[in-house]
Amino acid sequence: MSYLERGNKMDEGVRLELTLDGLDCANCGAKIEKKVNGIENVKHAFLNFASKTLTIEVSDKENTSDILYKTKSIVSSIDPDVVVKEKDNKANRFEDESDDERDIKEKVISICLSAVLLLAAMFLKLSLPAEIILYTISYLLVGGRVLLKSAKNILKGRIFDENFLMSIATIGAFSIKEFAEGVSVMLFYNIGMLLQNLAVDNSRRSIKSLMDIRPDYANQYINGKTVKVSPTEVKIGDLIVIKPGEKVPLDGNIIEGNSMVDTSALTGESVPRELVPGDDILSGFINENGLLKVKVTKEYGESTAAKILYMVQNAGANKAKTESFITRFAMYYTPAVVISAALLTVIPAIIYRGSNFSAYLYRSLVFLVVSCPCALVISIPLSFFGGIGGASKKGILIKGGNYLEALEKVDTMVFDKTGTLTKGVFKVTQINEHGQISRDEMLEYAATCENYSSHPIAASILNAYGREVDTSSIESYQELPGFGVKSRIKGREVIVGNEKLMRSEGIEFKDDGCLGTIVHIAIDGRYEGNIVISDEIKDDSYHAIQKIKDAGVKKAVMLTGDSIEVANAIGGKLGIDEVYGGLLPNEKVEKLETIKQNISDGSVVFVGDGINDAPVLARA
Known part of the structure; x- marks a missing residue:
């Protein structure tokens, strides 16, 4: 059984982590999450769509097999194409994404071919049968999967989803001989879904970069010899040896040797720290020049590096109010749209007997296309495209329209120090x-x-x-x-x-x-x-802080792993309102939560770089 048992410092109980391979529908993911939360003995379940990871907190270890079986049944009923895999927690790795890359390539090819055939059917002077054949092939290239999913869902009694809406809207367009419109709707829907998948893949790659702090092995010291083992096999009280240049695999206490260690991955501190016997050492540090013998004080699942990775991968559990509202709204929206479209066709036909029935059918199909949640999925990112494009010309990468929208009501801006306000090089x-x-x-x-x-x-x-x-x-x-x-x-x-x-x-x-x-x-x-x-302050940091305040940000705050003396000196030079020093990554998250709680209206922005800021960036 693939589950994690975590101690008091991480949520108590048994944690079952599953990978949902092939999940590319956010709405389906929300339904899976809701149904799994309803399983008996499940304390809490949440889905990280970016990493395709479903994490389930189980109240009793003995129930994990039954819960796993029920979860697989739920996933299969909602999306038969999704394969549930138990996550490899020992290595704590992401699944190989070659299948996803191949799937994206196939979608790009099908979209391009469909677009070419659509243009050919529209602009070449062909006979009607030839046009219909081209339109049909073009439609099936991009709509085949949607039709298949819709059919499978109907057989399972699940009618009201985006696949069903897209199917009836486009098939309806074909039925009234509006072939170009039917193909275009399905084509643009697929383009929108492709853009969404690419954005999600970028998020996954960002999270995968965190694996740089995950140690691949530990040198366990046994009977005067060192044996290379997995960090998960080392127990509390065991001895490990850390050679120069190696990552520290587990938290512990130095009992022999001294060295300078690079702590920047965790603390952001630019200057290496000197450690001697008796000092604590954290996983994720890099040993620079000395041989260290360390007594392990925490198992891998409780180590600092593991906690950082865990916090980032599961940051999706902390959902915004808007996100939760949209999830609930979508459950009622789709049935309402289908019923309204049907009424739009039937009621006028009954009231105005003898009128043109196809005209009302056409209007209802237009209503379906316009009202389809998938159309909204396409239009929202496109509406922000201009702003994102303008920012990219100035060297600013904005990962999505939601981040751009969130900047509208910023009350407090929180900065990391090293590499953000300073150059990050000692x-x-x-x-x-x-x-x-x-x-x-x-x-x-x-x-x-x-x-x-x-x-x-x-x-x-x-x-x-x-x-x-x-x-x-x-x-x-x-x-x-x-x-x-x-x-x-x-x-x-x-x-x-x-x-x-x-x-x-x-x-x-x-x-x-x-x-x-x-x-x-x-x-x-x-x-x-x-x-x-x-470390040196960046030349434009002071000017940037002043410009931010001029733009309406009420307060600038700095969080750093450097000492409070250094933090206060930097903060004073830059005009920072509040300064907090000596913080580890998890403490930065806690401090950010405190700052957010003290704000009644407006949002909080965190600005940082590097792995040490990853948990607090994800939470922000």
């Missing part, structure tokens, strides 16, 4: 001299001293120096993990490192109150100054 931003040598000389000594180091901070100093280091001047070199570097250069003792190194060497240093990573430099036991390495 570099030398300041050199403070406190001795007898110049800034250029200080940078040269620091670059020469750090030349053989693999530390990210060393790379920043060497990049700032920008010239080739004279390695012949280096007489000795000693790297001190967690402290810095000692070198003998041209007969002088050079020490480059953090304040702990300065204290251990008995060298008095100065704190200039700078924000960022401070690298102190001493030569022959005398303090010469420090180099500040930090």
Whole structure:
């Protein structure tokens, strides 16, 4: 049985995750979700249409087999073409989407061929039988699937759906010899559905990019040897080894080794963090330069990386009020349209006896086409196409008209810091001299001293120096993990490192109150100054914040994984109204929820980049 048992920090109970392969109808998905929620012992079920994932919270583990059987029956009754598959939770992978890509290619080909035949029938001077043949072939190329689905649904007693509406409207058009109209309606319907599928596929690819933080393996330490295993096989209390360059697979506590780790995937913090024995380490971090032995404190399903992936994949569970209303409205709308169309034909014919019955039939068919929810599905994205196209010319990608519409009543705009308001690349931003040598000389000594180091901070100093280091001047070199570097250069003792190194060497240093990573430099036991390495504010960030406020946004808020001191400094320079620092991705989601609750009228926009912002972006 493919189910997930999650602890208290994620929703309690058993979670059954299924992939609905072949689901391409959002309305059908809504019906499936509603019926599955009605199954006994199902606490809650929700469908993520973008990832084709149906997640079911089960109150009792023993009922999972029965619920799975009933769910498959429900799906089969609503859409026989959908195949229910149990999701591979151990690997936590998305299903191979080659079938979807092939299906899209087939639809594109059929639409193009149908359009060519339609144009040929309309503009070539052909005999009536030849025209009818071309129209029929053109119609079947794009309408064959719709007719087949409609027939299957009728046999199962489900009449009122979009397939039925499209079928009777277009067949009716053929019956009154309006062949071009019948084919055109079906053709444009298929174009609309194709555009919808492409948009959904883009969403799936966006979610799949999150897999970059998912570790593929863990090096489990057993009896003095390391064995490569799946992260799901490692238990709490087991030991794992994390080599330089590897992703951290599980949350744990470092018991041996020290290293600099890249935390940007989770926290957005641009400067690598130094970890030593006793420190906690989170899955999703990248170990940069040291060998670490870690005692696992959480199983994979409870790990930080797994929670981030889970939150994003299931963000669809938090539905907007408008979305819920449309789902309910569609259940009553389609039957009402069909009944109204029938009355539009029958009542005038009864009242005005002897009148032209075909005229009323034609009007009712027009009413069906215009009122069809599928026509609305086509018209809504097209109405926003102009705005989206205009934005794309300015380098702005808007993934859908709903996002454009939501910008109408923005009350608060929430920003991530790293990579959004700042450049997201740590570099030398300041050199403070406190001795007898110049800034250029200080940078040269620091670059020469750090030349053989693999530390990210060393790379920043060497990049700032920008010239080739004279390695012949280096007489000795000693790297001190967690402290810095000692070198003998041209007969002088050079020490480059953090304040702990300065204290251990008995060298008095100065704190200039700078924000960022401070690298102190001493030569022959005398303090010469420090180099500040930090993130840079983007040139246009301040102007952008002011323009946003001028446009009517009442409040600008910043959320970041960086320290509160750094956050306050950046926020002050940019005119941010509220600043929150030291936040993990799940804490950003919680903070966003709090901000939303405090707003009575208007919407909240979150602006961010990178995997660390994915859960809060999805929730927004």
